[in-house]
Amino acid sequence: MSVAERMGFFTDTSICIGCKACEVACKEWNAIPTDGLDLLGMSFDNTGQLDANTWRHVAFVEQTHDGDLRWLMSSDVCKHCTHAACLDVCPTGSLFRTEFGTVVVQEDICNGCGYCVPACPYGVIDQRQGDGRAWKCTMCYDRIRAGGDGGRAGSGGGLMPACATACPTESIQYGPLDELRDRAARRLEQLHGEGVAQARLYGHDPADGVGGDGAFFLLLDDPEVYGLPPDPVVTTRDLPAMWRRAGLAALAMAAAVVASFVGGSS
Amino acid sequence: MKSYYGRQIVKTPVWRPDIPAYLFCGGLAAGSALLAAGADLTRRPALRRSGRLTALGAVAAGAAFLIHDLGRPARFHHMLRVVKPTSPMSIGTWTLTAFGPAAGLAAAAELTGVAPAAGRAAGLAAAGLAPALATYTAVLLADTAVPSWHEAYPQLPFAFAGSALASAAGAGLLAAPTAEAGPARRLAVAGAAMELAASHRLASTLGLTGEPYRSGRAGALLRASQALTAAGIAGAVLGGARRDSRRRRARLVSALSGAALLAAGALTRFGIFAAGVASTKDPRYTVVPQRARLEQSAADAGGGAGGRAPAGSADDERGAVGPGRDQLADDRVARDLPGDEEPA
Numbered sequence A: 001m002s003v004a005e006r007m008g009f010f011t012d013t014s015i016c017i018g019c020k021a022c023e024v025a026c027k028e029w030n031a032i033p034t035d036g037l038d039l040l041g042m043s044f045d046n047t048g049q050l051d052a053n054t055w056r057h058v059a060f061v062e063q064t065h066d067g068d069l070r071w072l073m074s075s076d077v078c079k080h081c082t083h084a085a086c087l088d089v090c091p092t093g094s095l096f097r098t099e100f101g102t103v104v105v106q107e108d109i110c111n112g113c114g115y116c117v118p119a120c121p122y123g124v125i126d127q128r129q130g131d132g133r134a135w136k137c138t139m140c141y142d143r144i145r146a147g148g149d150g151g152r153a154g155s156g157g158g159l160m161p162a163c164a165t166a167c168p169t170e171s172i173q174y175g176p177l178d179e180l181r182d183r184a185a186r187r188l189e190q191l192h193g194e195g196v197a198q199a200r201l202y203g204h205d206p207a208d209g210v211g212g213d214g215a216f217f218l219l220l221d222d223p224e225v226y227g228l229p230p231d232p233v234v235t236t237r238d239l240p241a242m243w244r245r246a247g248l249a250a251l252a253m254a255a256a257v258v259a260s261f262v263g264g265s266s
Numbered sequence B: 001m002k003s004y005y006g007r008q009i010v011k012t013p014v015w016r017p018d019i020p021a022y023l024f025c026g027g028l029a030a031g032s033a034l035l036a037a038g039a040d041l042t043r044r045p046a047l048r049r050s051g052r053l054t055a056l057g058a059v060a061a062g063a064a065f066l067i068h069d070l071g072r073p074a075r076f077h078h079m080l081r082v083v084k085p086t087s088p089m090s091i092g093t094w095t096l097t098a099f100g101p102a103a104g105l106a107a108a109a110e111l112t113g114v115a116p117a118a119g120r121a122a123g124l125a126a127a128g129l130a131p132a133l134a135t136y137t138a139v140l141l142a143d144t145a146v147p148s149w150h151e152a153y154p155q156l157p158f159a160f161a162g163s164a165l166a167s168a169a170g171a172g173l174l175a176a177p178t179a180e181a182g183p184a185r186r187l188a189v190a191g192a193a194m195e196l197a198a199s200h201r202l203a204s205t206l207g208l209t210g211e212p213y214r215s216g217r218a219g220a221l222l223r224a225s226q227a228l229t230a231a232g233i234a235g236a237v238l239g240g241a242r243r244d245s246r247r248r249r250a251r252l253v254s255a256l257s258g259a260a261l262l263a264a265g266a267l268t269r270f271g272i273f274a275a276g277v278a279s280t281k282d283p284r285y286t287v288v289p290q291r292a293r294l295e296q297s298a299a300d301a302g303g304g305a306g307g308r309a310p311a312g313s314a315d316d317e318r319g320a321v322g323p324g325r326d327q328l329a330d331d332r333v334a335r336d337l338p339g340d341e342e343p344a
């Protein structure tokens, strides 16, 4: 495996127009089956959430202040966590870290144990009904590998992920994560300079509970407004403490058995 | 609390009732292997026999539940491709893979009477693995983003260990003659007490994430389990009290108490499972503790949390006008839309 640069998504929701081109391009390229038609009665969002058959999801938030309405639109995706719980807990080795630092399910290995589904702190990965295996965004692993150069846009050969290619406003930006982080910091500064005090980055910080996201965001409100957890932590961070408690319980169990046999007359 | 139309954030486990059923079977198998080994070493052949057979039956049923729950059951052996310390399911699979054949050998020696020494060695090996088998499942549940499981990681292993012992003791009380049932009786009391203490702490010390253990279906299951456990303890004690007079009645009381403890063990597992599931369905359990954590760390850092956005106040909301908001405010469509920042 050749090690390429860590690639990522920077989704700047301040310029998302809610066209859902990303959702459609993702489904088309990855040949994802339909979830069926469903009207959810939530603004223009009839998709609802990321799941096995939705790897990009555009959220529509409607807010009113003093009679004014504003829309927040945001294209959500797998965060390709630095410390990915889905990958940590996968018992078959189906989930793996690619040479681009992304997290991908190998569909020929997954046996549908379902452990990754409740492990993800963002509620991204899901089991596909009727298929039984777990599915999620691959950051278009096939496309970005195609050129062998890490798929850097404009550097020839490699293709950008389908969603970033389709996005008409460049709300979804794909590239080397370091570059994206610099670009995001500049964009944040610019917005703050323009008086958009609420603008904040989400998932950009390598010191956060998941070690930073490979796919991070610029948001205009609190994360939970968009259906994102405000302070996600990779569950395996507490695993040593969990095993210690289990070890104590196991000892207590053994002690209780010994006591039951030596502690009585019958 | 803000949310996206009240929708859940973390996913609900896709596991079917096979999984709580496995939790019960695995615990029963582990406890029974321990009881059988003790009976073997202290020459209680009937208790040993029932323990070994229960251990094999329960571990076989448990493995069947596990495989049945897979999305691709024919690929169950993919679990054996890797040994992964970060995955409690991987560790558990390997523990089960070692425990199963040991329990099988011990039971085979019991049934055939062939190679009792090998049977003893296998039975002791199974007993050696049993505490791990009974408690890894608690780590498996806790090692998720499910709020009421993750936050409960200090208590869950004790609930599972106690429940495993009480269930196995219950099976021993059902199957073994009164003369050999003394250790099962004492183990029933010890295990049930451990389980009751742990499940009491689950409901009382976890704050918001303890709520699902007290309310709804999970709360009802756990309360039923506690009532049966208490009855089981009482029966275990009473059934041992008058061994000489009224032996028949004592036997019946012991058997009833054993059945109550087994039922309680199953209810505990289904109840804890249901509590976790309930905690995924309401974003409160995800958002509120995380918000509190952020506010705490912001306070610890003396107000300004490095790189973290402060919770939005009414003032800073006014300061930020989203792109296109001004045009939208005049739009006819906008006036028809119910503008609710926190849809229920």
Ligand code: SF4
Pocket (backbone or CB within 6 Å): A078, A079, A080, A081, A084, A085, A086, A087, A103, A119, A120, A121, A122, A123, A124, A125, A136
């Ligand atoms: S967001 Fe969820 S599915 Fe994506 S890498 Fe992180 S833990 Fe895995």
